[in-house]
Amino acid sequence: MFIPVTPAPCIAIETVSKAFGANPALRAVSLEVRQGEIFGLIGASGAGKSTLLRLINGLERADSGAIRVEGQSVAGLDGADLRALRRRIGMIFQHFNLLTAKTAAQNVALPMELEGTRSRAEIAARTAALLERVALADHAGKYPAQLSGGQKQRVGVARALACAPSILLCDEATSALDPETTAQVLDLLASLNQELGLTIVLITHEMEVVRRICDRVGVLERGALVEQGDVIEVFLDPRDGATRRMLHEDSEPLPPPAPGERRVRLIARGAVVEQKWLSRIMREASVDLALHEGRIARIKGEAYGRLTATLSGGDVDRAIALLRAEGLRVLESAA
Ligand SMILES: Nc1ncnc2c1ncn2[C@@H]1O[C@H](COP(=O)(O)OP(=O)(O)O)[C@@H](O)[C@H]1O
Ligand SMILES: [Mg+2]
Structure with missing residues (x-):
């Protein structure tokens, strides 16, 4: 008998709630982060994103629910076990949190010195290699004040990797950076994810960040996880109002289609996006098409397109069948 093997999640969060006094910060959140x-964890300010990260690395305790990191329950940990957990989890922050009186190299070396398991020579060699990896070999002796925002965050990345964690948590790590520097830091994170097999949880309030490097995404709104899925699916077909607002899709509702008209949403991904199916199929079925909204974009290198349109006249059923035969997803909606 074939038994499919589902890999154990790297981080498993099960119906976790957390309140600060009367203020619920997280409400029965369940999600899984795969090895x-x-x-990407996205949500507006105050949605509970940072609280969720602090629960994962044991800086806060949940009121109820369970959190497991690499199979180990976080709730019961203290002392040496908690420190061991935190060494497996690196963190980077919006404002970098570097020690201003220490050089880039000293900032990177510090977690290894605190860990106390490596020789001084080993720490020096590893610090140099990490700074080299984040393209800061020439800046090892500089203080944070002498570095740009992007350079400071790359020191932050090198420091987070110092104790060779298997998980990296990023709390708005690019929110203080300009778009170009943001792209550089995100690309660095994506290449470290590939090279080291590092699991990354990236919290952000920007969809653009998710679109650039995330595989899957969860949407938090006022403490509740309202949507979770593959990035491409969530972008193509967001289910929740909060997600649509974040995608700037909370436009005016359309008037309902007139009798005989059909309102459809067409979703294409991959090679089909580039092709000439639309005009050919409308012609073939003698159907008129009024376009309401559309977007074409790339997510992690894959093209996708989406159109909302009203079809009328001719043989609309045949047009829809032909669109589906072409490999498009056709969702019918009343509005
Ligand atoms: N230490 C704390 N004490 C009291 N309230 C807190 C604390 N940390 C977070 N909160 C509250 O919990 C909610 C979620 O905060 P947070 O997790 O920081 O959101 P986000 O990171 O998404 O902006 C907010 O209402 C915030 O004010
Ligand atoms: Mg926050």
């Missing part, structure tokens, strides 16, 4: 993926 080796980049998981």
Whole structure:
């Protein structure tokens, strides 16, 4: 008998709730982060994103629910076990959190010195290799004040990797950076994810960040996880109002289609996006098409397109059948 093997999740969060006094920060949140993926957690300010990260690395305790990191329950850990957990989890922050009185190299070396398991020579060699990896070999002796925002965050990345964690948590790590520097830091994270098999949880309020490097995404709104899935699916077909607002899709509702008209949403991904199916099929079925909304973009290198349109006249059923035969997803909606 064939028994499919589902890999154990790297981080498993099960119906976790957390309140600060009367203020619920997380409400029964369940999500799984898989080994080796980049998981984006998106939500507006105050949605509970940072609280969730602090629960994962044991800085806060959940009121209820369970959190397991690499199979180990976080709730019961303290002392040496908690420190061991935190060494497996690196963190980077919006404002870098570097020690201003220490050089880039000293900042990177510090977690290894605190860990106390490596010789001084080993720490020096590893610090140099990490700074080299984040393209800062020439800046090892500089203080944070002498570095640009992007350079400071790359020191932050090198420091987070110092104790060779298997998980990296990023709390708005690019929110203080300009778009070009943001792209550089995100690309660095994506290449470290590939090279080291590092599992990354990236929290952000920007969809663009998710679109650039994340495999899957969860949407938090006022403490509740309202949507979770593959990035491409969530972008193509967001289910929740909060997600649509974040994608700037909370436009005016359309008037309902007139009798005889059909409102459809067409979703294409991959090679089919580039092809000339639309005009050919409308012609073939003698159907008129009024376009309401559309977008074409790339997510992690794959093209996708989406159109909302009203079909009328001719043989609309045949047009829809032909669109589906072409490999498009056709969702019918009343509005
Ligand atoms: N230490 C704390 N004490 C009291 N309230 C807190 C604390 N940390 C977070 N909160 C509250 O919990 C909610 C979620 O906060 P947070 O997790 O920081 O959101 P986000 O990171 O998504 O902006 C907010 O209402 C915030 O004010
Ligand atoms: Mg936060």
